[in-house]
Amino acid sequence: MEVLRKNGRGGCVAGGTPRPQPWGLAIVYGLLFLFGCGVTYAESTTTKEPIIEHLEFLGFECDRVEAGLRAKHLSKIHLYFTNAFGGIRVQTGFPGKSPHLDVGSRYVVTNALGKQLSVMQLYWSEEGNLFAMAWMPGRYDKERFALFMEAWDHDAGVLRQAYGQLQPFLKEQSKGSAPAS
Secondary structure: OOOEOOOOOOEEEEOOOOOHHHHHHHHHHHHHHHHHHHHHHHHHOOOOOOOHHHHHHHOOOEEOOOOEEEEEEOOOOEEEEEOOEEEEEEEEEEEOOOOOOOOOHHHHHHHHHHHOOOOOEEOOOOOOOOOEEEEEEEEOOOHHHHHHHHHHHHHHHHHHHHHHHHHOOOOOOOOOOOOOO
């Protein structure tokens, strides 16, 4: 079957394949453009909380638990974030040995460490576990949170360097390694 097409002078010519019309291409490109904009818009409405994005940028894997946020890292101490007293509290813990063994020495070590720490506070639970905690006043702010996490990382490094002094009071780590910083 032959196809009739316009020859540009008002008449028709038989033969050949039909050429796409310019307005048809415009419609196809227009639909592709609208589809592309719709996908972009849909992605932008599913953004994460800024603090989660910040922690993921730092290499943490985050998930919501109880009343807070758990942040795990391959080479750093796992952290737990909560909103507390009008600010952000971060904490972590290490299983300890019986608190009745050499109580005085345990406090001497943590008190000496406390003098070297900038944001982290250390305390022993009644069960003998060691906890580290810090608090940043106010809501999340990118620059302030970055400085806070930098100070926390510094303090975690101090804690790691002191592992030899803390080791007599802590249970052995599952992989036999010192607390990560």
